[in-house]
Amino acid sequence: MKPSPVTLKQLAQALGLSVSTVSRALRGRPEIAPATQQAVRQLAQQLDYQPNQLAQSLVHSATKTLGVVVPDLGYHFYAAVLYSIEQAAAQAGYSVLVAQSHESQALEAAGVQNLLRAQVEGLLVALARDTTDYAHLHRLIERQVPLVFFDRHADGLPATAVVVDNQAAACQATQHLLASGRRRIAFLAGPPTLHLSNQRLAGYHQALAQAGLPPPPGYVRHVDYTAQTASREALALWQLPHPPDALLTVSDRVAYPAMHALRRAGARIPEQVALVSFNNEPACEYMTPSLSSVAQPLAQIGQAAVALLLAQIKAPKPTLPQRVVLATELVVRASSGGEMG
Amino acid sequence: MKPSPVTLKQLAQALGLSVSTVSRALRGRPEIAPATQQAVRQLAQQLDYQPNQLAQSLVHSATKTLGVVVPDLGYHFYAAVLYSIEQAAAQAGYSVLVAQSHESQALEAAGVQNLLRAQVEGLLVALARDTTDYAHLHRLIERQVPLVFFDRHADGLPATAVVVDNQAAACQATQHLLASGRRRIAFLAGPPTLHLSNQRLAGYHQALAQAGLPPPPGYVRHVDYTAQTASREALALWQLPHPPDALLTVSDRVAYPAMHALRRAGARIPEQVALVSFNNEPACEYMTPSLSSVAQPLAQIGQAAVALLLAQIKAPKPTLPQRVVLATELVVRASSGGEMG
DNA sequence: ATGAAAGCGCTAACAC
DNA sequence: GTGTTAGCGCTTTCAT
Numbered sequence: 001m002k003p004s005p006v007t008l009k010q011l012a013q014a015l016g017l018s019v020s021t022v023s024r025a026l027r028g029r030p031e032i033a034p035a036t037q038q039a040v041r042q043l044a045q046q047l048d049y050q051p052n053q054l055a056q057s058l059v060h061s062a063t064k065t066l067g068v069v070v071p072d073l074g075y076h077f078y079a080a081v082l083y084s085i086e087q088a089a090a091q092a093g094y095s096v097l098v099a100q101s102h103e104s105q106a107l108e109a110a111g112v113q114n115l116l117r118a119q120v121e122g123l124l125v126a127l128a129r130d131t132t133d134y135a136h137l138h139r140l141i142e143r144q145v146p147l148v149f150f151d152r153h154a155d156g157l158p159a160t161a162v163v164v165d166n167q168a169a170a171c172q173a174t175q176h177l178l179a180s181g182r183r184r185i186a187f188l189a190g191p192p193t194l195h196l197s198n199q200r201l202a203g204y205h206q207a208l209a210q211a212g213l214p215p216p217p218g219y220v221r222h223v224d225y226t227a228q229t230a231s232r233e234a235l236a237l238w239q240l241p242h243p244p245d246a247l248l249t250v251s252d253r254v255a256y257p258a259m260h261a262l263r264r265a266g267a268r269i270p271e272q273v274a275l276v277s278f279n280n281e282p283a284c285e286y287m288t289p290s291l292s293s294v295a296q297p298l299a300q301i302g303q304a305a306v307a308l309l310l311a312q313i314k315a316p317k318p319t320l321p322q323r324v325v326l327a328t329e330l331v332v333r334a335s336s337g338g339e340m341g
Numbered sequence: 342m343k344p345s346p347v348t349l350k351q352l353a354q355a356l357g358l359s360v361s362t363v364s365r366a367l368r369g370r371p372e373i374a375p376a377t378q379q380a381v382r383q384l385a386q387q388l389d390y391q392p393n394q395l396a397q398s399l400v401h402s403a404t405k406t407l408g409v410v411v412p413d414l415g416y417h418f419y420a421a422v423l424y425s426i427e428q429a430a431a432q433a434g435y436s437v438l439v440a441q442s443h444e445s446q447a448l449e450a451a452g453v454q455n456l457l458r459a460q461v462e463g464l465l466v467a468l469a470r471d472t473t474d475y476a477h478l479h480r481l482i483e484r485q486v487p488l489v490f491f492d493r494h495a496d497g498l499p500a501t502a503v504v505v506d507n508q509a510a511a512c513q514a515t516q517h518l519l520a521s522g523r524r525r526i527a528f529l530a531g532p533p534t535l536h537l538s539n540q541r542l543a544g545y546h547q548a549l550a551q552a553g554l555p556p557p558p559g560y561v562r563h564v565d566y567t568a569q570t571a572s573r574e575a576l577a578l579w580q581l582p583h584p585p586d587a588l589l590t591v592s593d594r595v596a597y598p599a600m601h602a603l604r605r606a607g608a609r610i611p612e613q614v615a616l617v618s619f620n621n622e623p624a625c626e627y628m629t630p631s632l633s634s635v636a637q638p639l640a641q642i643g644q645a646a647v648a649l650l651l652a653q654i655k656a657p658k659p660t661l662p663q664r665v666v667l668a669t670e671l672v673v674r675a676s677s678g679g680e681m682g
Numbered sequence: 683a684t685g686a687a688a689g690c691g692c693t694a695a696c697a698c
Numbered sequence: 699g700t701g702t703t704a705g706c707g708c709t710t711t712c713a714t
Contacts, residue, residue, distance in 0.1 A: 007691060018701045023693065033699055048480065053458045054404065055691035058395045058706050065438075065459070073427065079420030086414065086441050090452075095459055097406075097438050100427050111431075117394045118406070118436055139389065256627040263629075283622070286597040288604075288629030348707060359685045364709065374683055396707035399690045 006049045015039060026051070057119065065095045066309060067115030069125040071103045071152070075253070076281045077296065078126065081150065084302025085124060092310055094121075101128035109136040122146030122309040127154060129194055146312035150305045152196055160312070162305045162324045166196055169294045169328040170203025173248055173276045176292075176330060178211050182246035182274055186219040186237050188230065188258060190250045197222075197250050200278065204248055219244060223254055230254040231261035238265055238273070246274040246336070252281045252293055259287065259335065275335040289334030297326045347390045356380060367392070398460065406436045407650060408456030410466040412444045412493070416594070417622045418637065419467065422491065425643025426465060433651055435462075442469035450477040463487030463650045468495060470535055487653035491646045493537055499662045501653070503646045507537055510635045510669040511544025514589055514617045517633075517671060519552050523587035523615055527560040527578050529571065529599060531591045538563075538591050541619065545589055560585060564595055571595040572602035579606055579614070587615040587677070593622045593634055600628065600676065616676040630675030638667045 008026075012019045017036070025032045025040035026049075032040075043049075057063040066089050070078040086096045097120055099111030108128040113136075115123060123145060125137075134154050140147050141159055153161035177185050187204045190197030201220065208215055218240060221233040230249075234257070237244055247262075249255040255277035259269060267273050269289055277284070280295035304324050312319050349367075353360045358377070366373045366381035367390075373381075384390075398404040407430050411419040427437045438461055440452030449469045454477075456464060464486060466478075475495050481488050482500055494502035518526050528545045531538030542561065549556055559581065562574040571590075575598075578585055588603075590596040596618035600610060608614050610630055618625070621636035645665050653660050 009691075019691085020693075020702080021700055023691095024700090027693095031699060036699080048484070050454075050458055052399075052460060052691050054395055054399045054460050055706090056693080058393075058399055058691080058708090059693050061706070063395065073414075073420050073424040076417065076420070079414050079417070079423075082420075082439075083414040083441065086439055087443075090440065090455075095438055095440070095455060097436055098423075098427055099431065099436070100424065102428075113391075114431075114436060117391055119393060119395050143389075253623075256624060260627050281624070282594075283597060283624035283627075286601050286624075286628060350707075360707085361686080361709080362684055364707095365684090368709090372683060377683080393707050396690085397709080399692090399707080400709050402690070 006047045007052070008049075011040065011043055011047070011049060015043060061119075063119045063121055064093055065097055065118065065120045066306070067112075067118070067120035067123045068096055068098045069101060069108060069111045069115070069123065070098070071101050071126060071128050073098075073100060077151070077279055077298070080298040081126075081302045081305075084299045085306055088303045088306035092306065094306075094310075101131075103129040105131040105133060112136055112140065116140075116145070121313050122148070124148050124150060124305050124309060126150050127152040127195075129191060132193065144318050146309055148305045148309045148312070150301055152194070155195060158321045160308050160319070160321050160323070162301055162308065162326065164296060164301075164326050164328045166199035167203035167206065169278070169330070170200035170248065171207040172203075172328075172330055173278075173292075173294055174204050174207035175211075176332065177246040177248065177274055177276060177336060178207065178213075180274065180336065183213060184216065184219075184242065184244045185213075185246040185248060186215070186221070186244035188233055188237075188247060188249040188254050189220060189222050190254075191224055192222055200248075200250055216242060223250075225251065225253055227253075227257035231257040234258035234261045235265055238262055238267055244273060246276070249275070249277045252277050252279045252284060252291065255291055255293070256283075256287070259291065270335050270337060276330075280329075280331050284331070284333065287335070289337075292333045292336040293331055295329045295331050297328065300326050347388045348393070349390075352381065352384055352388070352390060356384060402460075404460045404462055405434055406438055406459065406461045407647070408453075408459070408461035408464045409437055409439045410442060410449060410452045410456070410464065411439070412442050412467060412469050414439075414441060418492070418620055418639070421639040422467075422643045422646075425640045426647055429644045429647035433647065435647075435651075442472075444470040446472040446474060453477055453481065457481075457486065462654050463489070465489050465491060465646050465650060467491050468493040468536075470532060473534065485659050487650055489646045489650045489653070491642055493535075496536060501649050501660070501662050501664070503642055503649065503665045503667065505637060505642075505667050505669045507540035508544035508547065510619070510671070511541035511589065512548040513544075513669075513671055514619075514633075514635055515545050515548035516552075517673065518587040518589070518615055518617060518677060519548065519554075521615065521677065524554060525557065525560075525583065525585045526554075526587040526589060527556070527562070527585035529574055529578075529588060529590040529595050530561060530563050531595075532565055533563055541589075541591055557583060564591075566592065566594055568594075568598035571598040575599035575602045576606055579603055579608055585614060587617070590616070590618045593618050593620045593625060593632065596632055596634070597624075597628065600632065611676050611678060617671075621670075621672050625672070625674065628676070630678075633674045633677040634672055636670045636672050638669070641667050 012022045101108035149161040223229040277293040280293040284291040284293045353363045442449035490502040564570040618634040621634040625632040
């Protein structure tokens with residue numbers, strides 16, 4: 001079943017005009033007689049004519065379509081950024097084609113491939129966790145495909161990226177914990193392959209170093225974002241001979257089960273262990289205690305990424321890669337509120 | 342900057358062949374001499390030739406693209422279903438174009454329009470809350486555009502839909518509350534324009550009627566899914582002369598702030614008020630107390646919707662509308678656990 | 683086994 | 699003002 005088989009040719013025949021006249025009339029070109037305009041418009045409306053964008057795109061070699069590659073739409077962060085990407089794109093008259101990498105480098109490469117075949121005018125990508133070989137992305141750059149990374153970017157690649165200063169954010173979060181009197185601060189990090197996690201780890205170390213407090217051995221643990229490892233590692237920390245009095249986690253997804261496990265193990269939060277996390281998902285506010293978290297500028301990330309991509313698309317010459325660093329905001333809630341207990 | 346300006350013609354010229362031969366070789370047609378195949382393949386690889394899907398689509402009048410229209414990707418439910426839609430589509434060799442209605446009928450109609458212009462082969466849609474006039478959808482059906490509704494469907498429209506039995510699910514949830522000894526059960530519903538909410542309301546009424554317990558006046562309250570109205574109405578219920586001993590909410594988004602407000606007001610959950618909600622978002626498990634919620638079969642919804650849509654696309658004749666009703670599962674947690682306090 | 687030509691639906695350069 | 703022609707990149711008869 002074809003969507004709409006009404007074509008310019010059919011309109012032309014029905015009206016006894018040529019296709020080009022009909023085409024011009026529909027686009028309101030001034031050279032067409034008002035009477036003709038009228039007639040064409042009316043019939044088009046009546047037959048519910050829809051221009052075939054495929055054909056238009058082929059002629060103009062511009063599809064008015066952007067491609068987005070994200071690891072996983074089940075993560076609130078990516079869904080929320082896609083929200084603002086779609087919105088910004090729509091406002092600019094662009095459509096959005098999405099592909100998920102499911103954290104796999106192979107799927108990511110395949111997704112990029114598919115989007116390119118679909119002739120997207122540019123690509124917005126957040127890297128898969130598994131992506132270590134950047135060949136498929138390098139090709140894009142060589143081919144001068146308009147490209148903007150967001151959130152998870154490839155540090156070595158000469159490409160535009162919209163990011164937050166993860167290190168500074170983690171440093172700030174750690175300093176906040178230090179300021180409330182915490183001295184034994186642990187960190188539940190993501191997989192070591194995750195750049196973003198390493199940056200946060202660096203910020204954590206930075207703050208501790210500045211305070212002259214190196215983390216005790218075993219105070220940094222890597223988890224894979226599953227509830228299982230998160231709660232296991234949180235408990236392991238709690239059961240240390242000298243347990244931490246504060247815990248920074250790489251993501252709310254990790255913080256929820258960690259906090260849950262700690263509470264079940266009898267830890268009083270924030271009195272015995274303060275918690276600060278990243279992402280500030282909507283549910284943070286409703287946790288018990290409410291969860292302190294570093295808010296990402298979700299809307300801004302999407303808007304900036306789309307704006308930068310459109311700029312690249314419109315630019316006559318290849319543009320210089322730039323790094324846009326957006327501000328985060330530490331939202332302090334009960335899980336790290338008040339002084340030490 | 343064009344993605345990849347390498348065309349069949351260029352390959353043909355470089356090899357001293359005709360475009361048709363190159364085209365055939367690339368597609369591995371048997372009539373092409375092995376040597377030629379070889380040569381063509383190699384050059385294509387070397388030049389990183391990418392077929393222009395636009396042109397292919399134009400010839401075949403098939404874009405291998407599906408359109409999805411959802412109210413809001415910030416809602417976990419829609420993001421999660423899009424997750425499975427994209428996955429199922431990708432497995433079938435289809436791409437996914439997304440549009441958001443932002444709960445507005447006008448934007449929904451515009452989104453559909455845009456997707457059609459982009460020549461999507463079919464549409465997956467969850468209606469906007471504001472959609473009361475189905476004209477734009479009726480046109481799709483008349484034009485026999487392959488179409489599958491999910492979650493929020495138009496009851497009067499002769500179209501295929503993938504849904505859950507909201508009434509039965511709400512009935513079951515209410516019965517669960519009754520079984521634990523609750524007798525004064527209130528319901529925080531969504532806007533009265535929301536079909537899905539009305540169905541759940543019906544299920545609630547059904548269970549109460551069966552138990553011979555009509556809800557006290559004022560026990561059904563409509564909220565607009567904002568935290569503000571949710572907590573306000575929950576409090577209003579709690580401050581009634583005869584407050585409820587159980588609360589059913591139309592969505593987790595409503596349940597979180599409602600539960601939060603109740604606890605701040607001193608209500609002990611589940612002893613004084615039991616809570617059951619809908620959607621079973623990941624955070625439910627980590628609420629205090631953990632939140633009982635009706636789980637939607639997210640993956641199945643996406644998979645079924647895509648399967649039904651592809652079936653329509655492939656069918657030579659228009660297919661009969663069908664309603665696929667998927668099973669929900671009440672996940673009982675602490676917020677409604679145990680007998681009455 | 684390969685090439686020439688037509689056409690998918692549309693726009694644009696060039697007549698008249 | 700309007701029609702004719704060519705062409706976007708590809709596939710597909712139809713020849714040879």
